[in-house]
Amino acid sequence: MQSKRTLFLIEIAIFTALALALDLLPFLSFKVWAQGGSISFAMIPIFIVAFRWGLKGGLLAGFLYGMLQIATGTAWIAHPVQGALDYPVAFTVLGLAGLFAPAVQSALKNDNTKRFIGMVTLGVLVGVLLRFVAHYLAGVVFFESLIDGMNIWMYSLVYNGSYLLPSFFINVLAVSFLFNKRPSLVATTA
């Protein structure tokens, strides 16, 4: 007898590792800015966990991914508040895509492709949008500490938008496509 909780923990751990692996591999991620901010597949495992296990799983996977980047030294922290916002917070909010997990799963069960893709898009949109807000604020905090009176709000907007907007489209495409090809990815076995 396998308890659901152990599987839940392990699955999230492995998918988080997968997220980091996808971010590290050349060809699989396109670096827009040298100091982080890449268009990559890294968010897909987080979204898959979110749609499989719901809100709790998504938030946990996101938070874990943020911390993993700090533990492996891939994180870039220049200011305490910026560090907290850019890593634990920004990736945790991705998990809010899990709010749409029940809708996605029921749409997939009923073979309602249109509704299914719509729900996935909505979930990914919510996640990426909130991640953007976190990075945006982090950017403002960061530049505020350097430059007074400059147009920092605009700068952070352009900087973070430049990689998150393409990332959004890539993730919607990839997640919908993957689930469509392999519906078993969404259904939890336990």
Add this chain to the structure above:
Amino acid sequence: MNKLILGRYFPGESYLHRLDPRLKLVAALYFIGLLFFVENGQGYIWLFLFTFLLMRLSGVSYSVYLKGVKPLIWLILFAVMLRVLFTGGGTIYFSLGPIMISRFGLLSGFYTFSRFIMIILISTVVTLTTKSIDLTDAIHALFKPLRLLRIPVDDFALMLSISLRFVPNLLDETQKVMDAQRARGVVFGEGNLIEQMKKLVPIVLPLFVSSLKRAEEMADVMEVKGYRSGEKRSSFRQLKWHLRDVAAIVCLIVLTLGVTFFNTFDFVLLFNI
């Protein structure tokens, strides 16, 4: 490839390598905090001396540190430029419209530069001398008080170490799937973004499916071996507090006293705003 995964750890036996990872983590955070309290140039020089001492102690060559700074140099120079060109005050050496080069501008450019460089260098010192797994243990130890709020800190630490353990395996696996695709004639890194995306989906899909299978098997094995979430576990790696850790704390206190001292008394007036 492996360099990336195991953090950026550089094997060694230096004093810094042997320090308690909890202490290193907290000390690095403390140092970064301290940077924001420095008020004049001599304070920055004092902290620079300390940073270079740490770099020497780590036994890692300076070129490795330079590599850490390199990807960020443009951002740093950009920030410094903004500082220099738009800060007024003191003697003005040059001005053109809103742009000017003044004494204050040059000084605050120097402050910005120093702060950035030292943050990067100090965090590089920590990641070069500490294994990722030790950093995970340190994070675990520091978050332990959250147990009181019924947050499952131990489960979380377990997940973090499982993730760390599996990143290399997953990288290998990805590489294999990519090679299999290459053997079929796929060329990566060519074409526009959409074309590249299309090539990547057949790589990612088998990875996800095999990860799910692996997670299931691993959960089974762990349960068979008696793992129960929420029960007290012992650890193979034990962190111990040594005399050298106390010595490091003394160093930090001296460092802080130095900063306070230099903030209060100005010797090198050249560097002040």
